[in-house]
Structures are given as structure tokens and as C-alpha cells.
Amino acid sequence: xxxxxxxxxxxxxxxxxxxxxxxxxxxxxxxxxxxxxxxxxxxxxxxxxxxxxxxxxxxxxxxxxxxxxxxxxxxxxxxxxxxxxxxxxxxxxxxxxxxxxxxxxxxxxxxxxxxxxxxxxxxxxxxxxxxxxxxxxxxxxxxxxxxxxxxxxxxxxxxxxxxxxxxxxxxxxxxxxxxxxxxxxxxxxxxxxxxxxxxxxxxxxxxxxxxxxxxxxxxxxxxxxxxxxxxxxxxxxxxxxxxxxxxxxxxxxxxxxxxxxxxxxxxxxxxxxxxxxxxxxxxxxxxxxxxxxxxxxxxxxxxxxxxxxxxxxxxx
Amino acid sequence: xxxxxxxxxxxxxxxxxxxxxxxxxxxxxxxxxxxxxxxxxxxxxxxxxxxxxxxxxxxxxxxxxxxxxxxxxxxxxxxxxxxxxxxxxxxxxxxxxxxxxxxxxxxxxxxxxxxxxxxxxxxxxxxxxxxxxxxxxxxxxxxxxxxxxxxxxxxxxxxxxxxxxxxxxxxxxxxxxxxxxxxxxxxxxxxxxxxxxxxxxxxxxxxxxxxxxxxxxxxxxxxxxxxxxxxxxxxxxxxxxxxxxxxxxxxxxxxxxxxxxxxxxxxxxxxxxxxxxxxxxxxxxxxxxxxxxxxxxxxxxxxxxxxxxxxxxxxxxxxxxxxxxxxxxxxxxxxxxxxxxxxxxxxxxxxxxxxxxxxxxxxxxxxxxxxxxxxxxxxxxxxxxxxxxxxxxxxxxxxxxxxxxxxxxxxxxxxxxxxxxxxxxxxxxxxxxxxxxxxxxxxxxxxxxxxxxxxxxxxxxxx
Numbered sequence: 001x002x003x004x005x006x007x008x009x010x011x012x013x014x015x016x017x018x019x020x021x022x023x024x025x026x027x028x029x030x031x032x033x034x035x036x037x038x039x040x041x042x043x044x045x046x047x048x049x050x051x052x053x054x055x056x057x058x059x060x061x062x063x064x065x066x067x068x069x070x071x072x073x074x075x076x077x078x079x080x081x082x083x084x085x086x087x088x089x090x091x092x093x094x095x096x097x098x099x100x101x102x103x104x105x106x107x108x109x110x111x112x113x114x115x116x117x118x119x120x121x122x123x124x125x126x127x128x129x130x131x132x133x134x135x136x137x138x139x140x141x142x143x144x145x146x147x148x149x150x151x152x153x154x155x156x157x158x159x160x161x162x163x164x165x166x167x168x169x170x171x172x173x174x175x176x177x178x179x180x181x182x183x184x185x186x187x188x189x190x191x192x193x194x195x196x197x198x199x200x201x202x203x204x205x206x207x208x209x210x211x212x213x214x215x216x217x218x219x220x221x222x223x224x225x226x227x228x229x230x231x232x233x234x235x236x237x238x239x240x241x242x243x244x245x246x247x248x249x250x251x252x253x254x255x256x257x258x259x260x261x262x263x264x265x266x267x268x269x270x271x272x273x274x275x276x277x278x279x280x281x282x283x284x285x286x287x288x289x290x291x292x293x294x295x296x297x298x299x300x301x302x303x304x305x306x307x308x309x310x311x312x313x314x315x316x
Numbered sequence: 317x318x319x320x321x322x323x324x325x326x327x328x329x330x331x332x333x334x335x336x337x338x339x340x341x342x343x344x345x346x347x348x349x350x351x352x353x354x355x356x357x358x359x360x361x362x363x364x365x366x367x368x369x370x371x372x373x374x375x376x377x378x379x380x381x382x383x384x385x386x387x388x389x390x391x392x393x394x395x396x397x398x399x400x401x402x403x404x405x406x407x408x409x410x411x412x413x414x415x416x417x418x419x420x421x422x423x424x425x426x427x428x429x430x431x432x433x434x435x436x437x438x439x440x441x442x443x444x445x446x447x448x449x450x451x452x453x454x455x456x457x458x459x460x461x462x463x464x465x466x467x468x469x470x471x472x473x474x475x476x477x478x479x480x481x482x483x484x485x486x487x488x489x490x491x492x493x494x495x496x497x498x499x500x501x502x503x504x505x506x507x508x509x510x511x512x513x514x515x516x517x518x519x520x521x522x523x524x525x526x527x528x529x530x531x532x533x534x535x536x537x538x539x540x541x542x543x544x545x546x547x548x549x550x551x552x553x554x555x556x557x558x559x560x561x562x563x564x565x566x567x568x569x570x571x572x573x574x575x576x577x578x579x580x581x582x583x584x585x586x587x588x589x590x591x592x593x594x595x596x597x598x599x600x601x602x603x604x605x606x607x608x609x610x611x612x613x614x615x616x617x618x619x620x621x622x623x624x625x626x627x628x629x630x631x632x633x634x635x636x637x638x639x640x641x642x643x644x645x646x647x648x649x650x651x652x653x654x655x656x657x658x659x660x661x662x663x664x665x666x667x668x669x670x671x672x673x674x675x676x677x678x679x680x681x682x683x684x685x686x687x688x689x690x691x692x693x694x695x696x697x698x699x700x701x702x703x704x705x706x707x708x709x710x711x712x713x714x715x716x717x718x719x720x721x722x723x724x725x726x727x728x729x730x731x732x733x734x735x736x737x738x739x740x741x742x743x744x745x746x747x748x749x750x751x752x753x754x755x756x757x758x759x760x761x762x763x764x765x766x767x768x769x770x771x772x773x774x775x776x777x778x779x
Contacts, residue, residue: 060424061423061442061443062424062669063446071779078773079744079777169599253539255601258542262744276417279738280445280738
């Protein structure tokens with residue numbers, strides 16, 4: 001009897017489980033569909049449309065897009081404005097990236113054992129809560145050049161006996177923005193990296209200390225390997241953020257209402273200028289071509305970065 | 317006594333509030349106030365010359381904001397238009413970028429305004445070219461509400477009758493209500509009553525004098541490309557005349573820059589100016605350098621006829637009791653130049669192609685040109701109008717005289733080269749060469765060569 005009943009139960013359970021699974025399957029689409037539809041409508045389709053439109057000439061002013069092959073791409077590549085924009089964007093990604101991460105690593109070395117490290121971390125994060133536009137306006141005053149009524153930066157320079165510098169001249173603006181970016185974003189990356197550092201078991205550091213390791217050795221042999229994955233993700237985040245830099249440069253290098261001289265452009269400004277052309281019809285085809293170039297650049301850089309950062313995960 | 321104190325207190329509070337309002341200055345308050353503002357705003361409404369038969373409303377997207385002087389003048393006109401014709405104006409105050417950021421995208425839809433405004437170059441490049449405007453030729457025959465006088469009768473022909481105001485079928489697409497020009501500005505109180513210099517040497521002498529008086533000679537906000545652009549274009553226009561710069565800029569081979577020797581001569585004259593520019597012009601952040609002129613750091617400023625209204629507003633906010641007695645003069649004829657030019661830019665109304673209430677919009681255009689309403693532009697907004705019979709603001713007397721001088725050749729602002737290829741030619745070809753010339757990084761010869769080679773490259777690339 002018992003032998004008969006016991007086997008009888010598993011099939012019943014299996015049927016029940018099967019019913020649950022099929023109900024789950026039946027519910028999959030009703031639950032996933034709204035999200036998928038929204039994702040498709042607001043992200044996938046516009047991206048596809050951007051790619052398609054980049055092969056057309058379209059003023060976006062009541063006319064219909066006319067296919068024109070790769071003209072937008074060849075024109076873009078040959079344009080000085082694009083060359084400047086491309087160069088500057090790469091400067092922000094690489095120079096700004098190196099600076100930001102160097103600073104962030106430096107702080108991870110110091111902040112761990114520092115008294116009041118948490119407060120310092122919070123303070124370093126502050127520039128992040130300010131909108132880039134506001135930051136750009138503010139820095140415009142800081143870097144003002146006016147003999148007798150200098151901005152803060154030149155006031156300090158003159159106080160130290162140095163000559164005031166023309167920070168906002170188009171040829172200098174890229175350097176100024178790079179420095180501002182490093183200043184403004186390192187707090188964010190310090191926060192991310194420190195969160196990873198906090199997870200490292202303290203005994204590793206204690207052990208290293210007993211062995212007489214210097215802060216650099218501790219960083220090189222404990223902190224960096226143990227946070228490698230997070231550093232990789234932070235690197236990807238940085239690349240994406242740096243590639244779309246727009247407002248900071250727009251308000252710092254120009255009057256804020258009109259595009260700055262093309263020497264200071266970024267890819268974002270190029271897209272903006274072609275979209276709301278300073279003095280004429282938009283050139284949506286050209287703007288889309290640049291947007292596609294940005295997507296391609298992000299993809300290439302991110303893939304390269306991930307390749308470069310690939311390591312076996314360390315278990316701890 | 318008590319009443320007096322109370323009035324002073326209220327006046328003080330009003331001033332404070334005006335100061336906080338940000339741009340809330342109908343032609344200036346306090347010491348820089350223009351006379352006649354309240355008189356204009358309180359005056360009775362004139363009769364309308366044309367009453368729309370069917371339309372009871374129309375929409376207008378404005379290049380002004382509601383609290384700007386021009387916004388105030390227009391609001392009075394809307395109120396009057398409704399009172400006299402029963403037509404309600406549905407207005408959106410969108411500001412200067414309305415035409416590219418709001419109107420152009422809207423042209424893809426049917427939700428367009430009936431009426432909008434901007435300067436003729438911008439409307440031409442951004443809205444007329446893709447077919448967004450309709451002919452306003454019929455407006456010129458409409459009555460403005462002064463007896464039998466029509467729009468055509470009251471407007472100066474030079475303000476609308478030029479090639480850049482014609483659409484593809486040859487019809488006008490804009491009716492002007494404001495005229496702008498540009499000039500060398502100075503403060504008569506500190507610089508004395510300077511007369512129009514006859515030669516470049518005479519003008520350079522004025523700059524030398526400023527320097528020997530311990531002042532910077534010329535203020536320039538170098539971060540605005542089209543302010544940097546004035547110097548070369550003004551001089552070149554005097555050598556090659558109206559349309560000359562435009563022709564060279566659109567020359568596919570770029571050789572035009574070299575074949576006409578006037579372009580090199582103009583560059584040579586331009587290169588004489590930068591040593592008089594104020595220290596820091598090339599690291600400027602508009603409007604800081606213009607404000608340094610208003611503060612008296614420098615003696616001269618070359619910008620458009622909006623200089624007085626912009627600096628008045630600044631001085632008001634400073635509240636330091638500074639007052640400028642505005643004077644201006646034009647560039648003199650450089651040696652060997654043959655075209656005595658004066659630059660002009662018309663700002664006006666256009667009607668969209670898909671307008672649902674074109675009849676009412678056009679009737680309003682005619683109504684706004686009535687002298688009792690249009691008077692608000694000089695009186696409240698301190699700007700010039702395309703009518704010869706209205707009072708001219710004191711600040712702009714010399715500019716107006718230059719515009720009305722029958723001997724002078726009228727040229728569209730920058731000869732229209734800022735609108736070529738949607739502004740791309742200026743950004744890619746002209747601006748980099750211009751800034752290099754002004755900074756002394758290239759010689760006048762190199763400047764002309766660069767315009768020729770980069771221009772040819774640009775057009776080859778444009779296909």
C-alpha cells in the first residue's frame with residue numbers, strides 16, 4: 001500500500017510543478033511585453049532610425065529624407081570642425097581618464113587608513129551633485145581674465161607672483177576643461193573604488209603591514225588586484241561619460257548662447273551644431289552620422305578596455 | 317514729508333524689484349530710464365486698417381521674451397488688436413532660438429504658428445529654404461490704419477526690397493518692423509563729441525589718443541565669432557560693395573578671394589586694429605568685455621545698434637549711478653575703397669506656409685506698422701524702425717543718419733555670409749582664419765590664401 005502510494009505522489013507533484021512552469025511561461029509575455037515594447041519604441045527603433053538617417057540628407061523642416069549614401073560620413077571626416085571635435089573628445093577620454101583615475105587611485109591609497117576618511121569621501125563627491133551647466137558657468141567666473149578684476153584662478157596666480165593666464169582662450173580651453181573634468185569627476189570614481197576597497201578583508205593589509213609593505217606595494221599587490229573588476233566597470237563608465245561631454249565645454253568655451261569656436265568643439269557640440277545649426281536649416285543627416293560615429297567609438301573603446309582588463313576573477 | 321518718504325520707499329522697492337526681475341527693464345529704469353515709456357504703454361489704441369473677415373484668432377511664436385521691451389510693445393499691440401478687431405493672439409514667448417529649436421522641427425507637423433519673427437538672414441536660411449514660409453507680398457498693399465496709407469507707403473524700401481528677402485518664386489517672405497545696423501560706440505561724456513573720422517588714419521588716431529589717455533581703445537568679446545567678424549567684413553564691404561563678400565564666399569574654387577585685390581587690402585587694414593584691442597579680448601566671456609566698455613575701461617566698442625539697450629540694462633543693474641551719453645560713428649572709407657557702405661539687418665514678421673490663420677496674422681503685421689504702435693520700438697525698446705517718420709532714439713541718431721544717407725550703399729549685415737551653408741562656411745572657413753588674423757598669428761596675405769584654399773576645400777567637400 002505504502003509502496004503504491006509513495007510513487008503516486010511524485011507524478012502528482014510533477015504535474016503540479018509542470019502546471020506552475022507552464023503558467024509561468026504563459027505569464028512571461030504579459031509581464032515582459034510592456035518593457036520590451038517601451039525599450040523597442042524608445043531605444044532600439046530610434047537607434048536604428050539614427051543609423052538609417054545618417055545615410056540621408058534631411059533638413060528636418062517639412063522635407064523628406066533623401067538617401068545620399070555615405071556623403072555625410074565623408075563630409076564629416078573632411079570637415080575641420082569634426083577633426084577638432086574628434087581630437088578634443090579623445091583628449092577628454094584619455095587625458096581626462098588618466099588624470100581622474102590617477103587621482104582616484106591616489107585617494108584609495110590614502111583614504112583607507114585616514115581618520116575622517118568617510119567625510120573626505122563625501123566632500124570629494126560634492127562637485128558631482130552640481131549640474132555641469134552650472135559648473136561651467138561658475139568656472140567661467142573662476143577663470144575670468146580681466147587685469148585689475150581677475151577671476152579667482154588668476155587672482156591666486158597673481159598673488160603668487162606669476163602672470164595671469166588666458167584660460168578661456170579657445171586654444172587653452174581644452175586644457176582647462178580637462179582639468180575641470182578631473183576635478184569634478186574624480187569624487188564619483190573615488191566613491192565607486194572605495195566601495196570595492198571596503199570589501200577587501202582587512203587581514204590582507206594587516207599581513208602586508210607586518211611584512212613591511214609600503215603604501216605603493218599594498219596598492220599594487222592588494223588593492224588593485226582585488227578591485228580589478230570594479231576598476232574595469234568604472235573605466236567603461238568613464239569612457240561613456242567622457243565621450244558625450246557637451247554642456248561644460250559649451251558654456252565654458254563660448255558665451256553659452258552660441259556655439260564656441262570650432263577649435264574647442266567636442267563630438268557632442270558637433271551634433272548640436274548640425275542639429276540646431278548656428279544660422280540655418282538643421283542638417284539631421286550629418287548630425288546622425290556623427291551620432292553613429294560616437295556609438296561606434298564608444299563600442300570600440302569599451303571592447304578594447306574590456307579586453308585589456310580581462311583577468312581571472314579572484315575569489316575571496 | 318511722510319508722503320514723500322513713502323513715495324521714496326515705494327520707488328526704492330520698485331527699483332529693487334526691477335533689479336531682481338532680471339531683464340525687466342523697459343528701456344531702462346532709474347537713471348538710465350528712457351522717457352515716454354509709460355506714455356506709450358498707456359496711449360489709446362489706433363484703429364485697424366484691415367479687419368480679418370473670418371479669423372477670430374492666430375498663433376504667434378515670438379523671438380522675444382514677455383518681459384523684454386519688445387515683448388512689452390507687442391503685448392500692447394495684441395491687446396489693441398483684440399480691442400479693435402476682436403482677434404485674439406495666442407502668443408508663445410520663446411526667445412531668439414525659437415526659429416531653429418521650436419519652429420523648424422514643428423515644420424514636420426501641422427502644429428505650426430501662423431506668425432513668427434527673426435532677422436531676414438536667419439529666416440531665409442532656416443525656414444524659407446526648406447519651404448516653410450509663404451509670400452507676404454499681399455501685406456504691402458494693406459492699410460496700416462492711417463487713412464489710405466498702405467504698408468508699402470510707410471516702409472523704407474531698403475528695409476525689405478533686396479534679394480535676400482525673396483523666396484524661390486521671387487516673393488518677399490518677411491515684413492520688417494525693426495532695423496539694426498552696427499557702429500563704433502563711445503561715451504560722449506568721457507570721450508568728447510567725436511566726429512565721424514574721414515580716413516583710417518584719423519580713426520587710428522582716435523585709438524592712439526585713447527591709449528595715451530591711459531585707456532584701452534577697443535572692447536571686443538572675442539568669444540562671439542560674429543563680433544570678431546565685424547572688422548574684416550566692414551572693411552571688405554567698402555572695397556568690394558554689396559554682394560561682393562557673398563560672391564567670394566560662395567565661389568567654389570575660392571579664387572575670388574585672390575582675384576579681387578580689395579580682399580587683401582581689407583585684411584591689411586584689419587590687421588592694424590588688434591593692437592588696440594583691450595587686454596583679454598581673446599579670453600573673453602560675453603558680456604564681460606562689453607561691460608568693461610560700459611564701465612569706462614575702454615573707449616570704443618564695435619557692435620550692433622543694440623549696444624545702448626544692452627549696456628543700459630547692465631548699468632541699471634550695477635546701480636552705481638553711471639550714465640552713458642551714447643555716440644557712434646561708422647568705419648571710414650579705407651584708402652582705395654570705392655563703396656561707401658552702411659550695414660543693415662531687418663528683423664520682421666513671416667507667415668508660415670501651413671498657417672491656418674494667415675489672414676489674421678497678415679492683418680496684424682499691417683496693424684503693428686501703424687505709427688502709434690511701431691513708435692514703441694524706438695521709445696520703449698531703444699531700437700530703429702523701417703519708417704522714416706518716427707522719432708529716433710537719441711542713442712541712435714548717428715546710426716539712423718548713416719542709414720538714411722542717400723549716398724550710402726546698403727549692405728546686408730556681414731553681406732549675408734553668416735547664413736552660407738547654414739552657417740557651416742563661417743564656422744569651418746571664416747572664423748578660424750579671422751581669429752588667427754586678429755591674434756596676429758597669420759599675415760593678411762596668409763589670411764586671404766587661407767580663405768581661398770579652405771573655401772575651395774569646403775565646397776569640394778560639400779559636393
